[in-house]
Amino acid sequence: SQTIHQWPATLVQPVGSPLSLECTVEGTSNPNLYWYRQAAGRGLQLLFYSVGIGQISSEVPQNLSASRPQDRQFILSSKKLLLSDSGFYLCAWRAGFNSPLHFGNGTRLTVT
Amino acid sequence: QQQVKQSPQSLIVQKGGISIINCAYENTAFDYFPWYQQFPGKGPALLIAIRPDVSEKKEGRFTISFNKSAKQFSLHIMDSQPGDSATYFCAADLNYGQNFVFGPGTRLSVLP
Numbered sequence: 001s002q003t004i005h006q007w008p009a010t011l012v013q014p015v016g017s018p019l020s021l022e023c024t025v026e027g028t029s030n031p032n033l034y035w036y037r038q039a040a041g042r043g044l045q046l047l048f049y050s051v052g053i054g055q056i057s058s059e060v061p062q063n064l065s066a067s068r069p070q071d072r073q074f075i076l077s078s079k080k081l082l083l084s085d086s087g088f089y090l091c092a093w094r095a096g097f098n099s100p101l102h103f104g105n106g107t108r109l110t111v112t
Numbered sequence: 113q114q115q116v117k118q119s120p121q122s123l124i125v126q127k128g129g130i131s132i133i134n135c136a137y138e139n140t141a142f143d144y145f146p147w148y149q150q151f152p153g154k155g156p157a158l159l160i161a162i163r164p165d166v167s168e169k170k171e172g173r174f175t176i177s178f179n180k181s182a183k184q185f186s187l188h189i190m191d192s193q194p195g196d197s198a199t200y201f202c203a204a205d206l207n208y209g210q211n212f213v214f215g216p217g218t219r220l221s222v223l224p
Contacts, residue, residue, distance in 0.1 A: 006155075034211070043216040044156070044201065051210065059211075090155050098144055098205060101212055103155030 002027035006091045006104035013111055019064075019078040021107050023091030026072065031093040033074040034101070035066055038088040050074060086111045114139060116204050118215030125222050131189040133218045135202035138183065142204040142213075147176065147187050150199045150217075159200070160187070192222045 003026045013019060025031050035047040046059045048066035056066050063082050067075045074091060091104040117136045125131045135145075146161035162169045162176040162185065169176045175188040189196055202215040 032210070041219075044214045046211055049210055057210070092155075097210075100146060100158050100161065101203075102158065103148075105155045106153070108153070 002093075002102070004091060004093055004102060004104040006107060008107060009105065010108045011110070013081050013109065015083055015111055016080050019076070019081050019085070019109070021076040021089055021091075021109075023074045023076075023104060024072055025093045028072070028093070028095060030071060031095060032097075033068060034092040034094075035074065035076050036090040036092060036103075038090060038106075040087075044090070048076070081111045083111050085109065114213050116202060116213050116215040118202050118218060120218060121216070122219045123221070125192045125220065127192065127194060127222055127224050129192050129222075131192045131196065131220055131222070132186055133200055133202070133220070134184065134186045135215050136182075136184045137204050137213075139204070139206070140183065141206050144205040145176070145178065145185050146203050146205070146212075147174075148201040148203065148214075150201065156201055189220075192220075194222045194224050196220060197222050 006023045032051050034049045036044045037047055038044055048058055050056050050068045053068055064078050089107045092101050094101045119134050143164055147159045148156035149159045150156040160171050160174050160176055162178050164180050167178050173190045178185045199217045199219050201217045203212045205212050
């Protein structure tokens with residue numbers, strides 16, 4: 001069966017520090033991969049998605065970037081965090097178009 | 113046209129009652145409509161989904177009703193339990209689309 005791993009679960013970082021969040025999927029190949037952000041009590045904001053290695057699409061221009069160095073690995077990065085980057089970051093995958101989206105358990109990021 | 117509207121924003125139901133959450137869309141090209149359930153501190157989990165060729169789908173206490181002509185769909189939770197207290201998101205997907213379109217969410221509280 002397929003599983004998605006996301007780490008760390010929680011992270012507290014000072015303003016101006018770098019960020020690296022990692023997500024891996026097991027049990028499938030060539031998944032579509034997604035990064036979402038969720039502000040407290042709010043909806044799901046799509047940040048990036050990828051349909052293949054090295055292919056990244058950005059939905060929202062901001063302080064973050066994403067990379068897909070391997071088929072089942074998706075990384076969210078920032079060179080310098082802002083206070084506004086605080087939130088709940090969710091990685092998700094699906095097998096392809098018109099198939100269910102499966103989320104990881106998220107990373108709670110607090111920028112201080 | 114890419115929006116999914118969801119109501120109510122929050123809902124309080126007594127144990128044993130029926131919880132009803134409604135969603136509406138404009139884009140008639142949407143052809144997959146899932147519902148997600150999210151508990152605090154966790155990622156959303158797929159609850160139930162429907163395609164427009166059926167008007168209703170039931171899984172246990174959860175039922176999706178779909179009205180293609182009205183471009184509306186709803187989630188009914190029968191015999192609501194305190195353990196159902198969570199945030200619920202409806203979503204819509206295009207057959208050729210890269211990404212889901214999510215509703216803003218409904219926070220459900222089931223009182224004991």
